[in-house]
Amino acid sequence: MGLRVRGGGSGDGSDGDVGGGTGHRRGGPRRRAKKSGKRRIFKWVAAVLSLLILGTAGAGYLYYQHLNSNxxxxxxxxxxxxxxxxxxxALGNTPLNILLIGSDDRSDPRNVKLGGGKDLRNQQPLADVQMLVHISADRKSASTVSIPRDTIVKIPKCTDAKGKTYAATTTRPINETLGRGGPGCTLTTWESLTGVYIDxxxxxxxxxxxxxxxxVGGVPVCVETGVYDKPTRMVKGGSGLKLKKGTTEVKGEQALQWLRTxxxxxxDQGRAKAQHMYMNGMFEKLQKQNAWTDTGQLLGLAETxxxxxxxxDEIRSVKSLFDLSMQxxxxxxNxxxxATVPTVESRIDDQKLEMVPSKAEKIWGMLREDVAFDKNGDPKDAAKPSAxxxxxxxxxxxxxxxxxxxINGTGVDGQQPVKGRARGVAETLQGKGFTKAESSQSAEPRKDSVVKYAKDAGAQGKSDALSVATALGLPAxxxxxxxxxxxxxxxxxxxxREGTAYKQQKPEAGDLPEGSDVVRADEKKCMPVYSVYRWDGKS
Known part of the structure; x- marks a missing residue:
């Protein structure tokens, strides 16, 4: 959240605006400022900063720079x-995808005080919260999906800010991506898993x-019964969260306890669901506070x-963050x-999880095709299959x-591969003029069909691959x-699995797979509490 400043960064003396982006001028005709350099005037339209808070346009510029330096x-x-x-x-718009990461970094003494773990100060941080927020191209819906922190995934090769390279792995949980190249590695891992470009x-x-x-003065959350997340004889630790039955606006350390419980x-799936409730509550609170237009609220949010x-880096400015929030x-x-990606116990580590491939792919397909997680949109806005x-x-x-x-990759999720599938598709290509097409005896199980070309073949390789895809009816x-x-x-x-031409299946809005723990922002539901941690509100 931040302050929008049009023209402010260029120092050209043009009028700027904040809060609403309406572009209205106050007073008479616009006159070009005569001052130069950093002293050029930065007007903050809509009674923000310069007149009500900061007093001078020069101070407004300095405060803007202060926020950026934060x-x-x-x-x-x-x-x-x-x-x-x-x-x-058709209108020239694309979906907007933002990866939200919650770090357990203890290098800051404040984080040790809040989260404990003095012995973890020198350890690589973990990305214990990961949510991908997808804002539709028409900006009418927002769909968010989490992957539980202990889910084992394929992590690609990553390089951190200091140039250190980490080899790809298929045996580590997704929360370790943060320590294998920073948040950029977490993003690259998500892109590799989902096929979704993350902005x-x-x-x-x-x-x-x-x-x-x-x-924001607290975030509303709700529990079906009183809850006390305390250590037990069987399970040590616990967040310390202690709430009475019903709705509470949590803030301070209590907010952190809610998210860590x-x-x-x-x-972990339950924890992701609670985090989604918190996020929805935060958004609802901001809407009720008119946070995008209320001057005082906007200033406080910008500073915090x-x-x-x-x-x-591409959004490392107050203006960029404000523009992003406006989406x-x-x-x-409504x-x-x-949603949370359905998972099962991992086959290689019973203390970890694995995604259910078919269910995960259904969610990823909805994101790739810009299909809303809800059913409340106008039917005429439904996504069309890829071109x-x-x-x-x-x-x-x-x-x-x-x-x-x-290659035959049809043997996925316990299904037997379709015999002769690679040979049949190779013969289809031969009939369309690709006489060098050959079937391979190897197998590469995957959910979605793909046409791959050598990366070093560049634009020519891509054109050749597109011509093959066109012959088979596959989308770009x-x-x-x-x-x-x-x-x-x-x-x-x-x-x-069958046929000589690919027939794309169109995802339907709201058709999330079973076990996705769906939470809607307009539905006031409460978190169920595991029996051992229920609290009567008295002791």
Whole structure:
């Protein structure tokens, strides 16, 4: 959250605005300021800063710079996922994807005081909260999904800000991404898992959570019974959260306890659900406070948020953060939906989790196709299937000159692979002029069909791969660069188990898989409490 300043950063003396972005001028005709450099006038329209708070335009500029200096930044990504930004819709708009990260970093003494763990001061921080917020291209809905912190995933090769490289791994939980290249590595991991391009990341630590909750005057949360997340004979630790039955506006350390509680909610999935309730409550509180237009509220939020947040470099300014927050300003509560990726106990570590592939892919498909998690939108706004692949850039090579390898990847989620599938698709390509197409005896199980081309083949490789995708009826989103292939490789996924032409299945709004722990911002539900941690409100 921040203050919007048009023209302010350029020092050209033009009028600026904050809070509403209306562009109205006060007084008479606009006159160009004559002062130069840092002393040029920065007017803050709508009675913000210069007249009511700061007194002078010069002070306004200095305060703006002060807010910017509060912000800490970092690279957007920690590696190369190969995922590209979605194509614009008919109006030229694209979805906006923001990765929210909660860090357990103890290097700051304030975080040790709040979260304990003095012995963890020198350890790499963990990204114990991870939420991907997807704001639709039409800015009418917001869909958020979490992956529980102990979920084992494929983490790609990442490089941190100091140039240290971490090898890819398939055996570590997703919360370790933060220590394997910083928040940029967490973003790259999410992109690799989901196929969704992520525009920005924002990270907050223990102290930041406390300060933000205090700034808004508390965040409403609710429990079905009293709760006390205390140590027990069987389970040590606990957040210390102690709330009576019903709704409480938590702030300060109590807000942090709510977000860190796990035992009382039963597991990490329950903790993610409680975090979603908190986030929805925070958003509702901001809407009720008119936080985007109320001068005093805006100032307080700007000061607190810029100190509490670390952000990816491309949004490391007050103006960028304010503009970003404005993308959510008009989303109605019944169009804000959160979910958690369904998981099961990991096969390699019974203390960890694994995503259920088919259910995770259904959620990722909805995000890629910009399909809302709720059913409350106008039917005419429903997403259309991705456009067919259309070659762009240099002309594709003649089909007969393109080498194509076809791999059978249909054996996913316990399903037996379809026999002869690679051979059948290779023969289809041969019939369309790709005479060098061959089937492979290897298997590469995957949920979605893909056409991969050698990354070092550049634009020509992409054009050739697009021509192959077009021949098979695959959408442009199925074409991806890959550093580990030569030529063009088609992997037939579980979404194309039969037929000679791919038929894309259109996701439906609100059709989230079972076990997603869906929470809607307009539904006032309370967290159930695991029996051992129920509290009668007296002792």
């Amino acid at each position: 912000l800490r930044g970092g690279g957007r990504s920690g590696g190369d996922s190969g995922v590209k930004k979605a194509a614009p819709n 920005h990341w924002m990270m907050i630590d223990f102290a930041g959570v406390v300060s933000m909750a205090d700034e 796990r035992h009382a909610w039963g597991n 948020a810029t100190k509490a947040l670390q952000v990816s 959510l300003k008009n989303v109605k509560l 169009r804000m939906t959160t 067919p692949a259309t070659p762009s850039g240099p002309p594709a090579a003649a089909p007969a000159s393109v080498g194509v390898t076809v 989103t199925a074409v991806k660069a890959d550093a580990d292939v030569t030529g063009v490789t088609v992997v037939i996924g579980a979404d194309w």
